[in-house]
Amino acid sequence: MKHHDRDSTSIPLPSLKRLPRYLNVLEEFLEEGVETISANDIASKLDLKPIQIRKDMAFTGIAGKPKVGYRTAELVSKLKEYLGWNKTTDAILVGAGSLGTALLGYQGFEKRGLNILAAFDSDPLKKGELRYGVPVKPIEELHGFIRGNRIRLAIIAVPGRNAQEVADKLVDAGIKGIWNFSPAEIQVPSGIVVKREDLSEGLAVLFVRLQEHRENGRR
Amino acid sequence: MKHHDRDSTSIPLPSLKRLPRYLNVLEEFLEEGVETISANDIASKLDLKPIQIRKDMAFTGIAGKPKVGYRTAELVSKLKEYLGWNKTTDAILVGAGSLGTALLGYQGFEKRGLNILAAFDSDPLKKGELRYGVPVKPIEELHGFIRGNRIRLAIIAVPGRNAQEVADKLVDAGIKGIWNFSPAEIQVPSGIVVKREDLSEGLAVLFVRLQEHRENGRR
């Protein structure tokens, strides 16, 4: 009945979101030469409880050794493998404005296997430019490029009013996953994965929590 | 015992995160001249269930009218008020790199009441520049500026290795809320609100869901 019926064995979303944080911490430990770590070591760095780390590892199928803990290097490599960060995934980006350009320049994507092959923009003036080494192409070439390179993943960084139209084109060209940085709520056929990345969500959390704090302080 | 003990009446985090999405939809309705809407109208646009919208409204204390629904304009204005988007909140930004600059240029902040007064960067070459009308100042002036303008909110857009150091300076200068766009896990004294905004989280969700889909497709 649910829309995107997933395996019952599928990892819960909150757990999945914690995995990159574990990886952050683990890579620090690895640099320091720490060979084995316990769930407790990770938990204390992240202000979480050890049991949560052990449970999350269980979801990924990664096993530690009682008394010993986890071998740091192995855990890093297995987590990367689980997340798909051990191999390159090609993507394209639509919308070479300030946000889009910032994403093209983001250093963190490379080490996580995301490779943005090209950016597309409707502004003909940007045609042929290179942004951080990524070519900007006219939107007319979008369809052919996706098809020709068998791209599965696209990033939307256009204004909200254009997002749906872009999403339609992407799906039509065969895109399977969309990372939506516009504030718009885009509709896609079932079977297409959409991840929204909406700054106003964070702003809401921040403002309301700040407000609550101020009120608590006043008491 | 919990770290940031909040009111027991406090809105759940998932509910809070949905409010900006409601607002998006509501403003569209408002533009179209729709005067009253039901929970069902909102829900169908967002692929949620009406009961969830009603429950979330209850958390905010906003009431509708049986049979009638909610008055669109009133709901928009009350939601904005609840989120603190009806008044201006001043902030500063640290790190005028590509991401920081993109944030300075983000149009969406203004209508949500976030006003970035100044950016700070350790690179002396950037000193005195204007980015989207926001002055870039040397990091040495950070403390004085925050104190002098009684700033409560700061945005961190520096590389991960510098994030903790910046956070310490911010807290020392009296900052109460930090929006952390670096991948680092920063530690702050209790009483300071931190909102992480980590792209690798989204990337993890996207890659794993895409992978699951591919596997389901193969069956």
Add this chain to the structure above:
DNA sequence: TAGATTGTTAATCGATTAACAATC
């Protein structure tokens, strides 16, 4: 061996959803 740490099973907690009385 004894102690530390894991992984699993059960209990608790919190969010979502259902049921339904209240009401414009």
Add this chain to the structure above:
DNA sequence: TAGATTGTTAATCGATTAACAATC
């Protein structure tokens, strides 16, 4: 008035946490 839609109370579902046996 009858029907539609709300808000509340109760039931369900899912994630977190606790308890504890297994074991390096």
